[in-house]
Amino acid sequence: MSATASVRGYEVVIGFETHAQLATQSKLFSRAPTAFGAAPNTQACAVDLALPGTLPVMNRAAVECAIRLGLALGARIAPVSVFARKNYFYPDLPKGYQISQFEIPVVQGGAVDFLLGAEKKTVRLVRAHLEEDAGKSLHEDFVGQSGIDLNRAGTPLLEIVTEPDMRSSEEAVAYARELHRIVTWIGICDGNMQEGSFRCDANVSVRRPGEPLGTRREIKNLNSFKFMQQAIDYEVRWQIAQIEDGHAIRQATVLFDPDSGETRAMRSKEDAADYRYFPDPDLPPLHIPEQWVQEQRARMPELPRSMAARFVADYGLPEYDAATLTQSPGLAAWFEAVALASGQAKLASNWIMGEVSRRLNQAEIGIGQAPVSAAQLAALIRRIADATLSHSAARQVFDALWSGESADVDALIAAKGLAQMNDSGALEQIVDAVIAANAENVAQFRAGKVKAFNALVGQVMKASQGKVNPQQVNELLKTRLA
Structure with missing residues (x-):
């Protein structure tokens, strides 16, 4: 059961804090590298270690x-x-504080717009502030002790904080997916959730409609969209059960266990006052002149939402298709190349969202690694549009293209004998023969049984070895049987 806007008479309230690791070559305040997977403590310099x-x-x-x-x-x-110092003591924080932003963040306000099914949603943002990451405590490879890897210490992050605007786990996941799409699209984060480049914390509470906000519990470090929804759903059910049993919800930081499907408390949740924020005396205020902003504006790509709107306006695509095809710059560019070369935007969308996506998922590759090029798919679609190929024959050609049998669509059609029959006289002979040989189906159709007509269509397709246009078959059969 998913958490919806109303669960057993309670309203679900969700806010997000997302840490996006920035795609820089070096750390936020040092020249140490940020590459993932290096041997422990090989990418931490004197600045990261806070040496005197x-x-x-x-x-x-x-x-x-x-x-x-x-x-x-x-x-x-x-x-x-x-910049401010956020003070707390933990083994993987060598300074005893984290450099972050508190009272005056670099990014203020804003919103994320997205579709939830056919419904348009907006989640307001409070802020996005720059901060450095902490190191990492390692427990798995040690017996009776822990290790500390400081490679991540000082890695640049943007913490993106929302208002508590989301009212269901589905809405929360849709927001997270859209934010993930934006940060990867504009090239500021690689979005790799497994490596920790895009980490989401969900603040979840429940309340009776119209009452003040309930006490929230923060689910930390959700590293997949699937686990995100499972964790929020469990937390909602747990909080409602606690309230129904007469227990008060206590503010806490919790972790989600994918094996058990449950959240468990890690520690009591701190408030801002507990961190004793104060301005960092080693860093002057960060000045961003308008000219710098305009320079970055000029380098911005067309954003996914505006591109999706353009696909609707220019190509006549449904909003759902346009949103799906703008999930990544590569996919959007691939679609546009196919649409322009084929002149059949909707057919291109159907093939990319259908057969192409299915093959990519099976092979676990991206559109950039597809063995079929945009030009080849466009050539295939042109042959569907001009009635050279039926849809079933087109799938056979696509199979051959994908397997590398040939790169030439027309050569494959000729070699496999897949071109549809365009001889109306030959088609009429086949239809007349089928009608003559299936008197029972003919009688049933004339008695009002639709299935009998479909059976006749199937017989014509079989007799022609699938080389006739099904629409022509339907029209001719109806004329003959009128």
């Missing part, structure tokens, strides 16, 4: 990533923002 005498220096590329996100989300980009 070191000072942080701002990474310009990270600021540009923040500007690009602000532009993509329609947010205000603060001309002056301030």
